[in-house]
Amino acid sequence: MGAAFFPVLFFTAVWGAVGIGMPVMTPKGPHQNLIRCILMLTAACCWLFWLCCYMAQMNPLFGPKLKRDAIAMIAKSWNNKLLEG
Template sequence: MAASAVVTNISVVTVFWGFVGIVCPYFVRRGPNRRVIQVMLMLTAASCWLFWLCTYVAQMNPLIGPKLKNRTLIWIAHKWGNVKK
């Protein structure tokens, strides 16, 4: 994936959750639980954004890859030109 696509994806999701966490609390109606609802929106936005970011970054370089047989690995190395002569 190109670096510009990564920056675009992270920017779009950050703007969305930033809107939910920063702008939306200003539109909560007045009432006895206004502050609680505002804090709830901010914490929800921060938690969802952080969870999404961790998941997105973890998929960029996965720790566990596919389990391939040795014969398949040799064939892939041959096709990619990685065979030592």
């Protein structure tokens, strides 16, 4: 299972708009550069956090914990023999 194209494109566009579009619309003032920097860093961090969470769901590091009875039931329904060990 790989990454779907639409969610990656959509969220990249949303955070790109925040990181590129919003700094262009900041009002003039003494803190304009600070506000622009905050918006760009916020967009970059939020996009990166979302991307890491999205990618972690594609190949999880660990699976569900199954009880011994559930494993035996699955093995029986799939006609597999359990290896004792």
